[in-house]
Amino acid sequence: MTVWPSVAATGLGRALGRLYGLQGGVGPLSVGRLALLATIPLGLGLYLSMRLPWAIRRYRLTNRRVVVERGVNPVVEQYVDLDRFDAIDVVVQPGQAAYAAGDLVFRRGQVETLRLQGVSRPESFRRTCLEARQGYVAVAALQPQPVGAA
Secondary structure, eight states, X not given: OEEOBXXXXXXXXXXXXXXXXXXXXXXXXXXXXXXXXXXXHHHHHHHHHXXXXXXXXXXXXOSSEEEEEETTTTEEEEEEETTSOSEEEEEOOTTTGGGTEEEEEEEETTEEEEEEEEEESHHHHHHHHHHHHHHHHHHHHHXXXXXXXX
């Protein structure tokens, strides 16, 4: 499974999200909606800048680990093995709620092993990662341990 970070992964995107969340106004015309209309070019530019060949990032769940990849020809930037975390927290930073996004924080005990920033609809990716981890750990527990030098 592969997910792409949203504009909520950037500082400018979170700032725009906080602006879009402003509720003051009359009827359907809120300050946030007017700000959305006024900043369409800025938001579009931010989105397109994240899709430049050298800036492309993706988060991939494989059958052994969760990987952060960068570039058109994916290069692994960071990863965590499926047996190297026991919990995944969803942290919604200010401004990310406007995009229905959040950060996924992989933890082993109290130690943060990996953070995926700006994941759109993070709860579904979190559940998928936990299910893959559960299957991986169960199969690894049934495997015979190697004896001697390999």
